[in-house]
Every structure is written in C-alpha cells, then in structure tokens.
Amino acid sequence: MILISVGNTRTLLARTQDGVHFDSTSVVTSLPPTEILQQPGLTWLSAPNREPVALGGVVPTVLAAWREALATAEVREPDPGFFRRAVPHDYHPPESLGFDRRCCLLAAAMDFPGHDSIVIDMGTAITIDLLAGGHFRGGRILPGIAMSLRGLHEGTALLPEVVLNTPPAEMLGNDTSSAIQAGVIHLFADALRGAITDYRQSSPQAQILITGGDAECWQPSIPGSFYQPHLLLRGFYLWIQGGVLP
Numbered sequence: 001m002i003l004i005s006v007g008n009t010r011t012l013l014a015r016t017q018d019g020v021h022f023d024s025t026s027v028v029t030s031l032p033p034t035e036i037l038q039q040p041g042l043t044w045l046s047a048p049n050r051e052p053v054a055l056g057g058v059v060p061t062v063l064a065a066w067r068e069a070l071a072t073a074e075v076r077e078p079d080p081g082f083f084r085r086a087v088p089h090d091y092h093p094p095e096s097l098g099f100d101r102r103c104c105l106l107a108a109a110m111d112f113p114g115h116d117s118i119v120i121d122m123g124t125a126i127t128i129d130l131l132a133g134g135h136f137r138g139g140r141i142l143p144g145i146a147m148s149l150r151g152l153h154e155g156t157a158l159l160p161e162v163v164l165n166t167p168p169a170e171m172l173g174n175d176t177s178s179a180i181q182a183g184v185i186h187l188f189a190d191a192l193r194g195a196i197t198d199y200r201q202s203s204p205q206a207q208i209l210i211t212g213g214d215a216e217c218w219q220p221s222i223p224g225s226f227y228q229p230h231l232l233l234r235g236f237y238l239w240i241q242g243g244v245l246p
C-alpha cells in the first residue's frame, strides 16, 4: 500500500507491505502533486499497475490537488466512523480533530491496548494529546519550533533567524543567538514537561510517545519517552485497513 500524508510543511510519501515497516520519504507540501509525481526518484508513486493509494492530511486545498493528480489510481481515504469507534472522544465538532492527531492516537490505541498514552507530535505545530482508558481525552496545540523561531525573526527588527541547537540549552544566554536558544528550548522543554505532569495527574501510568519532524532531537530531553518515527504512518495504515491486520 502507498500512503500519502499531507502535513503543513512536508508531505510524507510512504510504502508498506506489512503495515509495520515503512519505506518513506518526504517532499515539501507547497510543491504541486503533479510535479511530485514526475520526480525521477518517485516513479513507484505513478507507475502503471500501482497499488492502492491511501490519502490523508491537514491541508484541504493540497488534498484536493492530490485527488485530482491521482484521479486514475485507486485512492482510499480514511473513514471518520471507524476512528470514532476505535478512539471514542468528545472533541467538538468531532470532524475538526486533525488527521495527523487521529492517526497517532489510533496507533497508540491499537498497538498499546490497555495502556494510557501521552502522544506528542512535534511538527509544524506541536500537539500533546492524552489517550486514557481507550478514549481521547483532549490535548494541547502549540506553535512548532521552526514556526516559533521564524516568528521571532519576522516580528522584530533585530532578531536573526536562528538554527536551534539540540537541547538542553544554557539557562542564561549572553548574546542574541544564545538568548533565543535558551528562550525557545526552555519554552518547549517546560511546556512538554508541564503537560506531562498535568496529564499524569489523571493518568499516572501514561507512557509518552513522541513523533514528528522535531521529535528525534527532543526525545532525550523527555525522560522515559519513546521515539516512534512511524506513529502517524502506522495509525494511517491501521485506519485504512479498518483495523484488520494481515
């Protein structure tokens, strides 16, 4: 099966035989799907006799462009009813819960039944969601790391665009760049730790699953967390399969 997941910054293009191992690459979401399909390295996406394509994401206009570009393929889109049954929730309105959050919650619910999970997705935006007793209890949406750094640069005259070092940062910065490093790294470290502490008041045993473009370098600063690079793809696969495993 081929999986296409449209994120705000990057679009994941993946292929799997078993729903466990994923061959994946990503392209910038702003590139038109027709151009992506013509890239030499991606012929498996557009080859004749191609396998079924699962399509999902969080950018409606880009999803529409993909539907058009894939017109001749067998395109499968996730069924909200299945999600609702697999991961009951009170999100309002229910359909507004982001596709990427749903995929990660579904993977956590189906792969770790009986476990409560705090699901952290560090992408363009960051989400910190609580799955407890098999139900999605709600979560937090934060600006992402790259977006926050860009915001400081674009909203001021004197702050440069900074590339973030790997956490931890020094407590006190003594030049502009170090002060931004200290500010942004501590902002997110404190936000993640705070959410974990708060959520564990109701779910003391909750495990921490962390995924998304910025997850790998942040995982070590969240003690006890598990880096799950393919959490979204795994959930997307399970969703499209309707929970039936091969």
Ligand SMILES: Nc1ncnc2c1ncn2[C@@H]1O[C@H](COP(=O)(O)OP(=O)(O)OP(=O)(O)O)[C@@H](O)[C@H]1O
Binding pocket: 006, 007, 008, 009, 010, 011, 058, 100, 122, 123, 124, 125, 126, 144, 145, 146, 147, 212, 213, 214
């Ligand atoms: N090659 C890359 N290009 C852009 N951002 C990257 C790259 N690798 C890692 N990142 C980091 O990943 C973050 C974006 O995460 P991700 O790739 O999960 O975004 P996304 O798929 O657009 O997700 P979302 O659906 O949350 O918008 C950025 O904050 C950036 O720092």
Ligand SMILES: CC(C)(CO)[C@@H](O)C(=O)NCCC(=O)O
Binding pocket: 008, 058, 096, 097, 098, 099, 100, 101, 123, 124, 125, 126, 127, 141
């Ligand atoms: C929160 C993001 C941007 C995270 O990628 C995405 O899941 C999204 O656009 N969600 C829709 C709004 C919501 O989940 O409430």
Ligand SMILES: [K+]
Binding pocket: 007, 100, 121, 122, 123, 124, 212
């Ligand atoms: K994401």
